[in-house]
Structures are given as C-alpha cells and as structure tokens.
Amino acid sequence: MQSAEHELIALQNRNELIRLLSIEFSKPANLQEKLQRMLQLLDENFGLCHTLLLLPDERHEQLTLYASRGYTDKTTGISVKFGEGPAGLVAAKKRKLRLVNISRKRSYFTHEPAVVNNPLPSLPNVESLVVLPIISGNELVAVLSAESEKLDFFKPEDEDFLMTLSQLIGLSIQNSLIIDQLEQKVRQRTEALEEQKQALQQANASKDRLFAIIGHDLRSPAASLQNVGELIDFYQRKGDNDRLFELGGKIVKAARNMNSILDNLLSWSITQTGDITISPEPLDIYQLLEEILDNYADIAQSKNITLLFPPADSGKVFTDRNSLLAIFRNLLSNAIKFTRPGGEIRITVSTEDKTVLITFCDNGVGIPPEKLAELFSIRDRKSTAGTSREKGIGIGLIIVDELVRLNNGKLIAESEVGVGTKIGVRLIR
Amino acid sequence: MSAKPLITPEMISGMQGFVPSVLATCSANGVSNITYISQIFYVDDQHIAFSAQLLNKTWQNLEENRLATAMITAADFSQMWKLHLEFIEQQTSGELFDDMDMQLQAIAAYIPSNINFKLTGAMLCRVIDVELVV
Numbered sequence: 001m002q003s004a005e006h007e008l009i010a011l012q013n014r015n016e017l018i019r020l021l022s023i024e025f026s027k028p029a030n031l032q033e034k035l036q037r038m039l040q041l042l043d044e045n046f047g048l049c050h051t052l053l054l055l056p057d058e059r060h061e062q063l064t065l066y067a068s069r070g071y072t073d074k075t076t077g078i079s080v081k082f083g084e085g086p087a088g089l090v091a092a093k094k095r096k097l098r099l100v101n102i103s104r105k106r107s108y109f110t111h112e113p114a115v116v117n118n119p120l121p122s123l124p125n126v127e128s129l130v131v132l133p134i135i136s137g138n139e140l141v142a143v144l145s146a147e148s149e150k151l152d153f154f155k156p157e158d159e160d161f162l163m164t165l166s167q168l169i170g171l172s173i174q175n176s177l178i179i180d181q182l183e184q185k186v187r188q189r190t191e192a193l194e195e196q197k198q199a200l201q202q203a204n205a206s207k208d209r210l211f212a213i214i215g216h217d218l219r220s221p222a223a224s225l226q227n228v229g230e231l232i233d234f235y236q237r238k239g240d241n242d243r244l245f246e247l248g249g250k251i252v253k254a255a256r257n258m259n260s261i262l263d264n265l266l267s268w269s270i271t272q273t274g275d276i277t278i279s280p281e282p283l284d285i286y287q288l289l290e291e292i293l294d295n296y297a298d299i300a301q302s303k304n305i306t307l308l309f310p311p312a313d314s315g316k317v318f319t320d321r322n323s324l325l326a327i328f329r330n331l332l333s334n335a336i337k338f339t340r341p342g343g344e345i346r347i348t349v350s351t352e353d354k355t356v357l358i359t360f361c362d363n364g365v366g367i368p369p370e371k372l373a374e375l376f377s378i379r380d381r382k383s384t385a386g387t388s389r390e391k392g393i394g395i396g397l398i399i400v401d402e403l404v405r406l407n408n409g410k411l412i413a414e415s416e417v418g419v420g421t422k423i424g425v426r427l428i429r
Numbered sequence: 430m431s432a433k434p435l436i437t438p439e440m441i442s443g444m445q446g447f448v449p450s451v452l453a454t455c456s457a458n459g460v461s462n463i464t465y466i467s468q469i470f471y472v473d474d475q476h477i478a479f480s481a482q483l484l485n486k487t488w489q490n491l492e493e494n495r496l497a498t499a500m501i502t503a504a505d506f507s508q509m510w511k512l513h514l515e516f517i518e519q520q521t522s523g524e525l526f527d528d529m530d531m532q533l534q535a536i537a538a539y540i541p542s543n544i545n546f547k548l549t550g551a552m553l554c555r556v557i558d559v560e561l562v563v
Contacts, residue, residue: 085535089535090531095528095531097531097532099532099535100445100447101447104446104449104467105446106540108467109536118538126539129535151447152445
C-alpha cells in the first residue's frame with residue numbers, strides 16, 4: 001500500500017515536471033540558447049550533470065556537438081560519424097542505449113588501462129551512460145547523452161521517463177531549427193534586398209548622369225548644326241557661294257561629332273541593359289586598326305598628329321569584332337583629343353603566351369593621378385575638352401572598360417601630366 | 430490475460446552485473462557447468478537473454494538440455510534469486526539482438542580497439558520460476 005502511494009506521488013511529480021518543462025521548451029529561442037537551456041533544466045530537475053546534445057547533419061552521416069554541460073573542455077563543434085561511439089550508435093540505430101557498471105564490463109574484456117575511443121567529452125571514471133535518440137515524426141532530430149560516475153545512476157524507469165520527455169525536446173529543437181532557418185532566410189533576403197537597393201541606386205545615378213550628359217553635351221553639336229543651317233540660309237539669300245562652300249567642312253565636323261556621341265551612347269546603353277551579345281572570333285588586329293585609323297586619319301592630320309602603328313603581321317586576337325572596333329575607336333579618338341597639335345600617338349601590339357596587349361600611347365597632356373583612378377567610373381564624371389577644344393560626353397573610357405570586361409580582358413592605364421598617357425588592353429589570343 | 434510477472438524491478442538491478450550473475454547448465458549425461466556472466470538482459474517480465482560469447486560449454490549443454498539456472502544478486506537490496514530457465518532459441522538478428530549488440534559495441538568505446546566485439550547471438554530464455562535465496 002505504502003509502495004503504491006510512493007509510486008503515485010512519483011507519477012504526480014513527473015507529470016508536474018513534464019508540464020513545467022513543456023512550458024519552458026515551448027518558449028521561442030534560437031537553437032543554441034534552447035539547447036543550453038534544455039541541458040540546464042535536465043540538470044536542475046533530474047540531476048543530469050554531465051550531458052551532451054548532438055545534432056545530425058542533413059545527410060545523416062555525422063553528429064555534431066551543439067551543447068554540453070558539466071564538462072570542463074569547450075568542445076562544441078566536434079563531430080562523430082553515425083555508428084561511431086555510443087552517440088553514433090544511437091543515431092545510426094535510432095535506439096536508446098543504457099550502459100551501467102562500465103568499469104566492471106571493461107574488466108571482462110581487458111585489464112588494460114581505460115581508454116576512450118571517442119572524440120566527444122567523457123568522464124574519466126564513467127560508470128553509467130544513457131544515450132537517447134530524440135525523434136520527431138520518425139526523424140532523428142538530436143541525440144542526448146548523459147554520463148555519471150555512479151554505478152547505476154540511470155534506472156530503467158528514468159530512461160523511460162526521459163524517452164517521454166525526448167518527444168517534447170524533439171519538437172522544441174525542431175521549432176528552434178525552424179526559427180533559426182527563418183532568421184537565416186530573413187538575413188539572406190535582407191542582404192539580397194540591400195544589394196539590390198545599392199545596385200538600383202547605382203543604376204539610377206548612372207541614368208541621371210547619362211541624362212545630364214545628353215542634356216549638356218549633345219546640345220552643342222546639335223546647336224552647331226542649327227547654326228550652320230542658319231548660315232547656309234543666310235549666305236544663300238546673300239548669294240555668297242564662297243562662304244557657302246566653306247560651311248561644308250563645318251557640317252561634316254558637327255555631324256561626325258554627333259555621330260560619335262550617339263554611337264557611344266548606344267554602346268553604353270546596350271552594355272547597361274545587358275542586351276549586348278558577345279561573339280568572340282579570331283580577328284586580325286592590324287586589319288581592324290587600319291579600319292579605325294582610316295576613319296580618324298583626317299582628324300589626326302588636322303591636328304598634325306603623327307600616328308605610328310604596328311606592322312601588318314601584328315597578330316590575332318580572339319574577341320568580339322564590334323566590341324574591339326568600339327574599344328579601338330574610343331581609345332584612338334581619346335588619344336587624338338588629348339594630344340597637342342604636332343604630337344605623336346604610338347600603337348603597339350605585343351603577344352604573350354595566351355594573351356595579346358594592344359597599347360595606345362600618346363605624348364599628350366596626361367591625366368592627374370586622382371583622375372586616373374576614376375577614369376573608368378561614371379560616377380561624378382565630367383567630359384573634358386580636348387587640346388583643340390574637342391567635345392565629348394565623357395563615357396568613351398567607361399564603354400571601353402565595360403566591353404573589355406565583357407570580353408574577359410583587362411585594361412591598363414598609366415599617365416603622367418605633361419608627358420602623356422598609355423592605355424593598354426589585354427585580350428585573349 | 431497476461432501471466433503473473435516473474436521478474437520484478439528489484440531483480441532487474443541484480444541483472445546489471447554489479448555482482449556477477451552465475452549461470453548453471455547441465456549436459457545430457459548429467460555433467461554440470463557453471464559460469465559467470467557479465468550481464469543478463471531483461472526482455473520482459475517472463476523472459477531474459479544473455480550473450481552467446483565465449484560460452485562454448487554452456488552453449489553445448491543448452492543444445493542437449495534446455496533447462497538452466499541463473500543466480501542473480503541485487504546488491505542494493507541485499508537479495509539473491511535463482512531464476513529457473515528454459516532456453517528457447519539463439520537469435521542472430523531482430524530487436525533483442527540489435528539491443529544487445531549495441532550495448533557490446535558501446536562498451537568498445539572504452540576499451541582498446543583490438544578486441545572483437547561482434548555479438549554471436551542472443552540466447553533467449555523463458556523464466557519458469559523464481560526462487561528467493563534466503
């Protein structure tokens with residue numbers, strides 16, 4: 001009768017404990033906090049002073065120690081394979097394990113000194129061990145290990161009670177895992193949004209800059225053409241044919257300037273919208289250079305600039321034709337623009353193992369170091385008038401940079417004020 | 430209706446090997462054999478099992494004569510019991526075998542790794558009667 005009464009009281013106490021622990025375990029917390037709190041509660045309520053909580057990896061091949069209590073070593077992060085040591089065995093078989101009287105059992109097999117073939121923390125004089133699989137919905141969520149130096153610390157009824165409790169622990173760990181995963185997703189999403197925001201801000205700034213450029217720089221050649229048109233009208237009415245013929249050169253110049261600006265604007269907008277198609281093919285460098293030099297020879301001549309270019313067998317490059325033409329056009333027009341009348345522009349081609357370096361070297365005005373660093377950035381970009389007051393929109397080198405990048409090449413820029421500038425393009429052969 | 434429990438919770442404590450249990454078997458021609466066993470596994474209140482390692486003579490005797498007696502001592506209750514047993518079968522797979530095998534392999538974590546811990550079989554016995562040793 002007395003025994004039944006004791007059993008009833010014990011049962012009531014356990015039920016009360018389960019109720020209290022359910023409340024504790026259901027509190028939202030991140031995984032680390034939750035696991036440490038669980039071990040603390042097991043210590044306070046069951047006297048489990050030496051405990052470990054291990055979680056399986058996604059492939060269920062190894063367990064990793066996430067929380068420990070009662071061990072001096074800080075050993076979280078240690079992993080054991082499924083099937084290795086008591087915890088690994090329990091994980092592999094999803095079955096509880098209770099060992100008692102460990103030193104005696106050892107002595108049946110060997111009298112050699114005790115060893116621990118297990119990377120996990122363990123008491124040197126361990127006598128009792130309980131390892132429980134924490135299972136939720138037939139899935140292994142964690143493994144709980146508890147050790148004691150007492151011979152028979154864990155009674156079978158304790159083990160059964162802990163198994164009941166393990167369902168609560170399993171659900172609680174799953175909840176914390178979900179919270180952790182959600183927090184992780186929120187963090188990742190926030191980071192992605194932040195990146196998108198920055199990219200949009202940058203794109204917006206580029207767009208604003210482009211509109212400003214168009215508004216400011218495209219007006220000049222358009223106004224020039226309008227002026228020339230008015231002059232044609234004026235001289236025609238006046239019957240002054242000599243002045244009328246002189247205007248022909250001005251029309252060509254204004255139209256070419258406008259055409260060049262529109263070409264660059266188009267190239268730039270294509271690179272920014274991602275609509276550009278890069279089709280690399282083996283190209284003859286000299287042929288392409290000759291094509292570009294033909295277009296710019298008269299401009300260079302008008303400034304009395306000498307163009308020195310490489311021999312006809314200067315080599316091949318494996319890149320996109322349109323990109324390379326735009327690169328050459330911009331580098332050459334830039335060099336002409338910033339070379340003083342009577343100056344010199346030297347184009348060189350040097351081949352290496354798998355690459356070819358094409359350089360445009362002038363003895364023009366040069367670029368100050370602080371501007372050289374920002375040479376290929378659209379931010380705060382302003383066009384600079386050339387040595388003969390040539391106008392541009394300041395995006396030529398930005399387009400070069402973008403096209404070189406799209407063709408897996410590299411840009412090299414060196415300059416010294418008053419000495420000249422060397423811009424090199426390294427491309428795949 | 431289930432049979433009256435023969436193995437009580439107090440006896441389970443005596444099966445853990447704090448005081449080694451003794452298993453007595455007898456051959457068909459009446460030659461007895463007595464051996465110490467490290468642990469008797471509680472299966473349910475009518476059945477126990479022990480591991481079939483290093484028990485050649487016991488195993489031979491049980492094949493000839495299925496009756497055996499185990500003496501267990503619960504040090505914490507200062508009690509001894511005689512379990513009168515009938516050998517049922519040797520199991521080499523299944524839940525009981527897995528549980529016993531897992532215990533053996535877990536012990537391996539505390540012992541130099543050059544010892545073979547492969548369980549040969551789980552020897553399942555029915556408890557016919559329990560006798561308190563006074």
